[in-house]
Amino acid sequence: MGVTSVLARWASTSVRVLVVEVPGSDESRMLLEAELGRRGWSVALSPADADLLAVCGIPGDELRAACDLVWNQLPGPRTRVSVTTAAALPALLDGAVAHLVDDSRQREDARARSQPVAAEDPTPDAGEHEGMSHEDMDHEDMDHGDMDHGAMDMPMPGGIPLAGGGDDRDGLEMDMLNVPLGPVLPHWPAGLVVDCVLQGDVIVSAKARILQAASAPTEASEQAMTDVVDARRRIIRLCDQASQLLALAGWQAAEQNARRLRDDSLRGADLTDHGAALDRLRRRVERSTLLRWSLKGLKLTGSATRDDGADLSIRHRLIGWLREAAELAGTIPGGGPIAAHDANRAQEAQEAQDALDALPDLLRGTDLGTARLLIAGLGLDTAALRETHEHSHD
Amino acid sequence: MTEPIVQVSPAWAVLAPLALLLFALAGAGLNGALVARSAGRPVRSGAGAPFAQVARLLRQRRQVTVAADVLLWRIGAGGLLVVAILKILVIPLGPWTLADLDVGVVWFNTMDVMIWALFWLIGWGANSAHALVGGYRFLSLAVSYELPLMFALITPAVAARSLRVGDVVAAQHDLWFVIWMPVAFVIFCGSVIAFSSWGPFATGAGRDIAGGFLADVSGVDRLLILTGRYAVLAAGAAFAVPLFLGGGAGPLLPDWLWTIVKTALVLAAFVAIRHRVPTIRPDRFAEVAWIIVLPAALLQVLVVAIIAVGS
């Protein structure tokens, strides 16, 4: 008994959490992340790296299906929680730990799982295999490059069909692989799925869609949201976007800095020193020659930017966010004025829609790393989008 | 201070992996402490994080993806640690070494090349898009890391007129090589970091591709890879000592202790750099490596060769 329980106790001090954000639940996610930071837990980058699946908000059918798929990819010991209210968060995570360290329950779970996403499972990564051509080949007599197409039935490994071919941007023929990015990815807009056709790691074409939250608005998170003054909300959002972008740029120290500032504002801390701290972070980002060089040439073009036509570099976008946040924090030392609510919302929704529409053009011909930075630079607010959808349906 | 380097009985080889693992653990602990500090948590809790990670990964089941090439995947995962151990065989600890190879410098380089294969195999084995992208990212840049590294390794060998690590140490009796071949030293350090897929060069395991070649590994495999990464980093730090930092030379302390102290300092610098700088985007590095770094390394060899021939 001794060794396993000691291992379990040690392991429970550093749980890795795969966070799924449902559109409109960004505040739950941020509160969860802040709580994880306090406990010394960390956010997992992929299902294989996670012990705990935390779904923030109440997902709609499609997003729920995606969560279930991801849940199946957690290696185990594993547990899942649904985060909807801020109040119960510590208790919720304590419960998750209790479940994680409970060896008998975990063994039961392991037994209950059918095959651990093993071979012969025909559709483990749903979506990844749709729309690919089935081309069977005969490799037995492949003399001098003569190939015989479609004659024989060949067992597909794991039921995955072959990728189709197509010319790449350099005029060479390359495989085209259909890979959906999202909805469960770290540092990724909530609910966004970009269905990409990849050649190597270059995106040939992309289509964006949003997996929505469950149609009934979640009372709890709405409630939590309105408690926060609009300007403060904006600061939180800007800091969050900046930290996501810095994380993707691989600058851990600056990311942590932005995140701590975000969490302070979220907690409702006094914002007097905040402006100065944000300003320091901005100057630090501005001064980094390595970041400048590394992000050079990454631009948001076309309708993705607010002023049409003019390209906006990702780095300037990042600096702009930090500057705006610092200025906002300077204007509201204690509480602060509430901006015109509805006008802002409508404008935000329009911006988000424009950004979403611009995605396919923006991503065409970029590699995965660049695409991720560009998407983070868009600062896509998928929750705002939902409102436009509802308006347009009315 | 410098005595001739003697080869000790192979029985001591049991201690080498242990020492390497301790260094790897120290590196991971320092990394945890730095993470904790920047997140505003107590540093001590961060320094203990590696133990929690080990416990966690030992408990975790191994997840296998669809149609994974499990054999190659496991070879890649286990190989890193083996390569790191093989690397340190030629590194003298003060006056003692496990293998006094004629061509110790080339041996170290060969083990670096093994890492090309291993990271690619890890990415390949999982049969998933992000992991494969990670593996290819590493391999496609490996040439850009390797050529400057080769010339950086050759530079001390040229000055010592020998590929034997012991001779390189002896040649620094009067002046450490780091002082008159700083460019080679910097390039060597950068390449060690790059070959450990660490810090600014960690694009193969980048956040933008959900952990890259690490995306689908779990349980013991993940533990082996993460440990192997720290071990490779530590082995690289240890090799910088005989190559550039005068081996065990130093006042007061015995030679073997100086080797350990210097290794620890270099390793700490390697670990700390991860927290100071952003990632170098993979599509931007190759040009710099070929147009700036490689000629700089060649110039350094040229200068050293002229001085070595002249003296």
Added chain:
Amino acid sequence: MLVDLLFWALAFVSVASGVAVFVVDSMARATYALAVSFIAVGIMLVMAGLEYIGIITILMMVMEMAIMAVYMVMYMGMNPALMPMDMTHSKRWSAVLAVGTFVLLAAGALLIPWPARVGAPAADLTASLGEAIMGPKMLAMLTISPVLFATIIAGLVIANPRGRYDRWGDDLKRGTPNDPMRGGLGR
């Protein structure tokens, strides 16, 4: 005794992994089976006292195989790279050729009256081997290798569809190359 055992074990590994190259059904495995074979040969060379050549064989071959795996996957038309596939072509003729070559070489090794050793091996085998190969022909090698290298590069430059001419224009005077993606120095 131990050394003999190690030698035979390595010999077995090198031949077995050489056979595996043709037996396995995946390109990656075939490539790395070949790498294992070369590693075994490299260690045997080290055992024969040729440390430099043995280790450099391992270095070069692992590097080559790592890159070859990429090229095999890349150039195998119609994407069966990830599929299980047969690694052999023209089976009958290649078998005849392989067996023929083996018989010829083995017969040569066994039947040639090898001269008895005269004198002792040199102290530094690597250096003396280098002298023997390069000594009298240094000038020729110095001339040939740059020419060969330049030929390879020139061939690539001309053949590559997105190479120098495409980027800088026919007369190499185009101001900024027309690249989909800029390199780190903005070239």
